[in-house]
Amino acid sequence: MSERDKVFTKQLKLVFKVFSRSPTYMFSFVILLIYVVTAIAVILGLVPPLPPYRGGWEYMYQPPSWKDFPWYMLGTEYTGRPLLLAIIHGIPKTLSVAFLAALITVTVGTIIGLVAGYIGGLVDEALSLVINVALTIPTYLLALILVVILPPELKGNVVIMAAVLSITAWASLARAIRAQTLALKRREFIDVAKTIGFRQLKIMFDDILRFMAPFIAMNLVLSSASAIYGYTGLAFLGLMPMTPDNWGVQIYMAIRGGGALYSDKAILALWAPIITIVLLQYSLINIAKAMEEIFNPALRVYLLGEES
């Protein structure tokens, strides 16, 4: 095994050990794993495609049946399609929008925060102005307007949606990163990094960034959770194209079309997507907590027994 392979297996062992320390973490990890594996299965075509639309009361919100096990276990939704299958089809898009939005948010936020904090002066003034403006813009209102303006073809595009959801989300992270950078700038190891002759870019993106790695990792996961809320929220408000594989659309239709708040008929179609979302969010939040532990070298040493 090469040196790099050895290091990689050690990281995996560490991640596993952190997660196995607590049943909550283990549970959350498994849930996320299930979601990811299912998403991959859908993308690879291992899951049957959704059957064609069948309108009419005989097909809408039918109760669960054993037909075509397991797809009709939750009955049908508003287009007559099997509910479980529809939800599963929604996973890859939701996950990709969420992770991509998180990636954009964290990357933009970190870079702007780091540069503003470390370089200071006019650069800091300019960037802080941008951050403050972005902070004052109401995020969801902006996302709403953008979504309304967008032509429907683009609304289905993962990248576009991720961009819309992260358009102002980076700002509060940038503020936090800037504050931490300002504090770290004064520490003695930064003085030494300067005398060693490291150039600014290296000090910023290696030394200072490494310090904030646990914080950034945690934010990556939390931003995903936030993006999922944004994405389903926009659909719930009826602003997204009415595709059956969108969980927010499912909830929207269950209430509007199925009268789920007043009768029992569409109750499964209301709760199934909600539980899917909540389960995912719960797992993500726990994993965010675990991120911090993974990045803490003291804990790492204790768990892996690195005494050397």
Place this chain on the structure above:
Amino acid sequence: MPLIEAKDIIVRFSIRRGWRRSSFNAVDNVDLEIEQGTIVGLLGESGSGKTTLGKVTLDLIKPTKGVVKFMGKNIMEMNKEEYMRYRINAQYIPQDPYASLHPFKKVRDILQEIVKYHRLANNDKEALEMILDTMSKVGLNPPEKYFDKYPFQLSGGERQRVSIARALILKPMYIVADEPVTMLDASLKGAIVNTIKNAIATIGISLLFITHEITLLQYFGSQTNVLVMYLGKVVEQAPLKELLHNPLHPYTQALASAIPVADPKARTTRKLLLRGAPPSPLNKPPGCVLSDRCPFAIEKCRREQPILKAISPNHLIACHLY
């Protein structure tokens, strides 16, 4: 030509208190010269400006006024190459062993990244040899034992040794050690100072040793030139032996008599020489900086700042009594 020359250095800091902005001189008109291969001591308490002055010589702080020269050339007028040469040759050992190392990097990472960044070695094997060699020079023996450790797994003394190794690996001509043993146990101080001493002797490195403990400077020899600072000014300057035998400035006398001495019989002979506490740097007395606490202060002291002048070939003093 001296290796490092700092002339007429003034470092002005300003702070905001509510609406008002006030400023003070952390370093107030100081000259410092360090010849190649020599050791200079900078003695003073907190607030004296000693750390600021040290950092000015390393270009970590830009002076408000004054010039810093490295091998005769003004560092502000250097081109990229000259500045890089200066940069590599001026290294720093900070005070706090806990804050001076990156907590997320192992000892090997800390040293390896320096070697790699500056391409000090031709291949990995040579780099490793260099690192192991430096580590044993600073007393981290056997080096393999410390290689994969994170700073939190090391004691304060071990961390300082890593800091020293880090300063040495570039083989600089000049090192500033800012209170490197203040945060260590009394029994460990001598060991770390010894490490620094031996390390610089082998390559003839110049050292600026900043401290508030005058007894530590004794390890560097009786002829070590020492500057005593108080509230941003140099109040006395002399070789160590002369300074201990014949302290002229009331502040130096107070310092010398206040040091704890490992001798119970010395108890009764120690009294306090200065009244009160050092003022805030914003409220420096006009005139001589010590005038509000000095038992010998005369009217002139309160009005006029004394100039640092030589009363014998290598003994300078800034005091109206002389």
Place this chain on the structure above:
Amino acid sequence: MSEVLLSTKNLSVSYYNTKVVSNASFNIYKGETYALVGESGCGKSTIASSIMRTLPEIAHINPDSQIVYHMGASAIDLLKVPENEFSRRFRWKEIAMVPQGALNALNPTIRIRDHFIETAKAHDLEKEEALERAWKLLEAVKLDPQRVLNLYPIEMSGGMKQRVLITMALFLNPKLVLLDEPTTALDVLTQREILILLGELKAKYSLTYMLITHDIALVADLADRVAVIYAGRIVEDSSVDNIFYDPKHPYTIGLLRAVPKLGEFKEPEVIPGSTPDYKRLPPGCKFIPRCPFAMDICRKEEPPLVEIDKGHFVACWLYMKR
């Protein structure tokens, strides 16, 4: 002066399965200053915390240990007193501690006056009486009560904070005061002032001091009797004169030699080796890896603490016939 105020018998403390204090037995006499001296991590702070019963949850005191406190005619084993009685009758009222200034023992979010008021409330003292007492104590430590009571800790210098911590220890008129590194992180002149102040307070309030420090020079300044601690064990216990002018244990001798004397220009003397790893202590005497006089018997059996001269206890085979 020959009345015992506090004595420990076979005090042993472990953290999880690692013993950090082993069979410490000593006496503190009324009116004296007794010092525990040793390197960081030697167990001296653990002993102090055991007396104050402020050890963390994971610490375990051996049930055979005793800490006997003499109040008037009675002798009470403090370790057997239930917690709420201890905090009501003994902690702060009979025995108090001045913590290390550097350790942020003051609450940064409340003013100094509120620190006193909170303590008063916890001990059923009226607010007015509390403030009166605080006022008198602040004057006794040479601070301006009018000003200091309204300050936040962050607005005070190191010396001021140390003095405030001293007043808080004296607040409920204790008989025994534990001083944990009272002068670390303080400048030389401030250190001297605090030491003189501690002497004055001791006389004024008829106190008994237990000093905990790594600085042997500090011990020479303040202590009447000294216990030298290594690896959680007392290795030498005697009067301050004996410790300094007739040290017996090789560790004591090493500690004394490691501290530079004013006016001596020579190489630093280092105690060879490094601080012990408590998880892997050698059998026999724990000082073996660093002792220049190690003999065969030292490797096999741990030497007991024995009185080899009047009032002079040593744990070393060099002084015992076997």
